[in-house]
Amino acid sequence: MSASTSVHSDPALPIVVIGAGPVGLAAAAHLLEHGLEPLILEAGDDVGAAIRQWGHTRLFSPWRYDLDAACTRLLEAADWAPPRPTALPWGRELVQDYLQPLAQVPGIRDRLRTRARVLAVTRGTRDKTHARGREGSPFLLRAQEQTDEGPRLVEIRARAVIDASGTWGAPNPAGAAGLPALGEQDPAVIPHLTGSLPDVLGTERERFAGQRTLVVGAGHSATNTLLDLAQLARETPGTEVHWAIRGQDPSRTYGGRDADGLPARGMLGTRLQRAVESGVIQLHVGSPMHALRATAQGAAAAERAGVVVELGEEGSRRRLLVDSLVTATGFRPELEMLRELRLELDPAVEAPVRLAPLIDPEIHSCGTVPAHGADVLAQPEDGFFLVGMKSYGRAPTFLLATGYEQVRSIAAHLAGADAAARDLVLPETGVCSASAPVEELEPVMIGVPTGVQHGRAGV
Structure with missing residues (x-):
């Protein structure tokens, strides 16, 4: 999939990445490798804000599955010592030993704004009911920044937007x-x-x-x-x-x-x-x-x-x-901030329409999903992508390795390079039925050979 001419091409505008978790930082790292300019907006006080809330829990995937390739290259250039590949990290270790050092790499540090919560994303100069002048126009993000003087609203224009904000802040109800x-x-x-x-x-x-x-x-x-x-x-x-x-x-x-x-x-x-x-x-x-x-x-x-x-x-x-x-009833995507974008989401799973059949929990339950990238995640708003856990909507078994492949492909697409998805070899769960209602399940992140999954495991 090649870059489309409808993506706003002004090189002075950044590609905004929403969320500084593992997938968001991986998106920024891959963009940097293609010579593109990311701007990372993180609502929390620091990177990995959601993971910090379950830092007392151990992942069930060893470190060798928990590192994105582009992020690793950035870290190794900064003399980072990788953790023992066979060890099972705790959530707090994923932050302390991987995400925090990554946030200090100059390429990431200089493009990261924390305490900046995105409230809305739109495009062009009129609401989404108006098509004229929309295609090829820059995106407009409105965010609330927390400063020493108090909160303030800011507006940011972007040539493209990658939403990796996750779902942790939108839990399903118990009922x-x-x-x-x-x-x-x-x-x-x-x-x-x-x-x-x-x-x-x-x-x-x-x-x-x-x-x-x-x-x-x-x-x-x-x-x-x-x-x-x-x-x-x-x-x-x-x-x-x-x-x-x-x-x-x-x-x-x-x-x-x-x-x-x-x-x-x-x-x-x-x-x-x-x-x-x-x-x-x-x-x-x-x-x-x-x-x-x-x-x-x-x-x-x-x-x-x-x-x-x-x-x-x-x-x-x-x-x-x-x-x-x-x-512990799982999560759902927070879509209110995207109300003014023209999106195609599956009515049941609330995932991008081409991804939904691959992850629907009534069909898919073996812990694997075909590799997919920019073509599957593309939206009518060219240049906007949902990635990571949020791309799975309400589906319960997000694989972080899959998220890494998503952003690698998207970065290539935005750079006009080969964005074809690469095959993934994912470990199956050993259970291939969907006997539990989807509301009882939740997204998990499982480490696989090409990246991370935050499979949370108390072992």
Whole structure:
């Protein structure tokens, strides 16, 4: 796929990359190798802001799968010492030993603006209902920067935009049918809720020790949290661990075990199954969440302070009183900031229309996806691309290695070079069925031979 003449060609304008996670920084590195000028806008205080929130969790892919080729070349030119390739890094190590050094490389450092949250992206001088003058016009991004004097709005023009902002900030609700459970947004309930991957054995230990916790979800975040809670239950008397899934069979979460292409990922499912079978974790199948209600100490003779969770289908609902509820129900893309762009997204998965059939969780579940790049991710707004986890929309098994190949191809396309996608050899999960509803699963990043996946694994 060659560069299109409709991409704004003013070399004085940068190619804006939204997000300074692994895929966003890889996009910038590949652009630099083609002599193009990136500008990286990161909403957080530093690179890898989302990963820092689950830095206490270990990846299930070794370092040799967790490094983008262009980023590695930049780092090696700066005398960076690579980590041991066979070691399994923690999330915090991925940031400290890879992303932070990368952010200090002059080529990246001079083009990185942190504390700059993109609020909107548009194109041309009129809204998207007007086609005239749109093609070939520069993009306009409006962002809010946090300065020492307070927040300020800025506008940035770009010749192209690569959105690698991820989905961490847009978790799915705990309720069924894509909606919050009744009472989920009640101010009295919210203090009892926590999102994916709380630091159960570290900073949040006191919150869970000796308490009754319910984990909702069937993805890798749910698995890691359940395993940490199971360890806490063995160490602290009175700690109860409950797990609710919407389906009737947890085997999708247990995964391929010995058949998994990544042994550390397979071990997660093995350990989880043992904890359930031993009774350390109490599993509730067929348990979509319907409603939540906060209780106060002494409000009823049989109740203590906490939240009553109503689970199950209509006609067979049951109640469970818990102290904390972990909603590990996955994520969805935040699309509001892209409202003024002409995009083609799959109506179900909310991924680019040509990518969606390759990743739809009702069809695709083996942990692999064909290599794809600029041609598959192209939008009616030529020069705009969704990449990384955000490109997968609501699909649950994003592969970071795939994200690296996406941005390599896109950078080549924008430079007018050969943008054909290169084949990837991805390790299969050992499970090729989609028995769990997609809302229970979540995007995971699994390391593969051509790059990183943030496969989060507590091993």
